[in-house]
Amino acid sequence: MTKSAVIGFARHWDGREAARQAVQNALDQLGNSRPALAVLFVAQDFTVADVLQAAGNLLGNVPVWGLHTTCPLSAEGEQPRTVGVALIAGSGYRATINWWANFAQDGHGVATQLARAVRSQTGTPQGILLAADGVNGDASLLCESIDQMNLHVAGGLASGDYRSGRTVCIGGNHSGSGALSALFLGGRLRLGLGQAHGWKDTGWLWKVTRVRDLWVQSLDDKSPAAAFSEVLGYPEKDWFSPPLSEYVRLYPLGIEMDGPKQLLLRSPLRVEVDGNLRMNSRIAEGKMAHLMVGDPVVCQAALKTAADEAMRSLGSATPLLGILLVDEAWRTLLDGRSRLIYEQLQSVLPGVPWIGGYTLGQLGWPATGSVSSQLVNQHALIALIGETEAQA
Numbered sequence: 001m002t003k004s005a006v007i008g009f010a011r012h013w014d015g016r017e018a019a020r021q022a023v024q025n026a027l028d029q030l031g032n033s034r035p036a037l038a039v040l041f042v043a044q045d046f047t048v049a050d051v052l053q054a055a056g057n058l059l060g061n062v063p064v065w066g067l068h069t070t071c072p073l074s075a076e077g078e079q080p081r082t083v084g085v086a087l088i089a090g091s092g093y094r095a096t097i098n099w100w101a102n103f104a105q106d107g108h109g110v111a112t113q114l115a116r117a118v119r120s121q122t123g124t125p126q127g128i129l130l131a132a133d134g135v136n137g138d139a140s141l142l143c144e145s146i147d148q149m150n151l152h153v154a155g156g157l158a159s160g161d162y163r164s165g166r167t168v169c170i171g172g173n174h175s176g177s178g179a180l181s182a183l184f185l186g187g188r189l190r191l192g193l194g195q196a197h198g199w200k201d202t203g204w205l206w207k208v209t210r211v212r213d214l215w216v217q218s219l220d221d222k223s224p225a226a227a228f229s230e231v232l233g234y235p236e237k238d239w240f241s242p243p244l245s246e247y248v249r250l251y252p253l254g255i256e257m258d259g260p261k262q263l264l265l266r267s268p269l270r271v272e273v274d275g276n277l278r279m280n281s282r283i284a285e286g287k288m289a290h291l292m293v294g295d296p297v298v299c300q301a302a303l304k305t306a307a308d309e310a311m312r313s314l315g316s317a318t319p320l321l322g323i324l325l326v327d328e329a330w331r332t333l334l335d336g337r338s339r340l341i342y343e344q345l346q347s348v349l350p351g352v353p354w355i356g357g358y359t360l361g362q363l364g365w366p367a368t369g370s371v372s373s374q375l376v377n378q379h380a381l382i383a384l385i386g387e388t389e390a391q392a
Helices: 015-030 048-059 107-120 139-147 224-232 236-240 244-250 296-314 328-333 339-348
Strands: 005-011 035-043 064-069 072-074 082-089 093-100 127-132 153-158 168-171 174-177 180-187 189-197 199-212 215-219 253-256 263-266 288-294 318-327 354-365 379-387
Touching: 005 015, 005 072, 015 035, 015 048, 015 082, 035 048, 035 072, 035 093, 035 168, 035 354, 048 064, 048 082, 048 168, 048 174, 064 127, 064 153, 064 180, 064 354, 072 082, 072 339, 082 093, 082 318, 082 354, 093 107, 093 168, 093 189, 107 139, 107 180, 127 139, 127 168, 127 189, 139 354, 153 189, 153 318, 153 379, 168 180, 180 189, 189 296, 189 354, 199 224, 199 253, 215 224, 224 236, 236 244, 244 328, 263 288, 288 296, 288 328, 296 318, 296 328, 296 339, 296 379, 318 328, 318 339, 328 354, 354 379
Parallel strands: 035 064, 127 153, 318 354
Antiparallel strands: 005 082, 035 082, 064 168, 072 354, 093 180, 127 180, 153 354, 168 174, 189 379, 199 215, 199 288, 253 263, 253 288, 318 379
């Protein structure tokens, strides 16, 4: 039986060879069918430009969307040091790539260009997948433009090699840091999405008293490192360097949006040597911030919530492919138990092929008109690409 969506993974010391093997494996499964689009996840061990060139030699002009990640994900679990590719083939599918290399330098301008690109499409897009730099730029600047689109939009912030301050997105034959990539889905293709998180309020609360751009400089008029030291222990200076400077991502700030019951999670990338928190999205001064902590059991339940929501969002369309974008914090929290994630997905959506990766933020907005767009951290986002029946 001909498959509409196939997955190929390959592990190799050389990224080009891993890409060649992964793509060839997927093409072999498609047989004589020509893919309409490709989704690519590249492990942090590889140079993305090399991987993309090798994949492109086999795929030709097939639209390619994806990102660099600390670890690709499949239905069998984590796939370290691999290249993963998903191919979708079928009639009546439309997929186009848009690429903006200057997103980090001009987030507002690129957000405007994204909205303009949606309006200029021949035929209304049915959904959009976004990939943005996870360190440079502020993806929350896209929110206002996306609110006006009345489309299902899902995506993530690249995590690969984030410790070096450089993360890479993929769009068409382009790859690079500081960029935004958008895959427009149309024709018979549809997009459903759902997201949830497994973090709970500890009861500790601070006021954000000083902010500079993407750095939180004080909580209750003390350095964030001092605030974390008081609550979580360890001397203040120990938070300035690894491992605590990186483990801080396990303890996001729940920012009050409309009272203490509506919290928007914002995660530090790290604690700087001066005790400040380096974020990848701005937090306004004067906001109240709750200290949050993860719970593996709640995370597992969150996967079912996200999967159920994604199926409802997909409506009457038949799911072809599942894309899983999980916050990097889950990788640390579930150390050695990440298979729980995939067992949950397989139980909720049996038979659906999966691909994904760890991200530094999640972008998910259903076109309901009742939910404002938001960039979130610590979530697991499930995007389902589905198809509607062909018209007679």
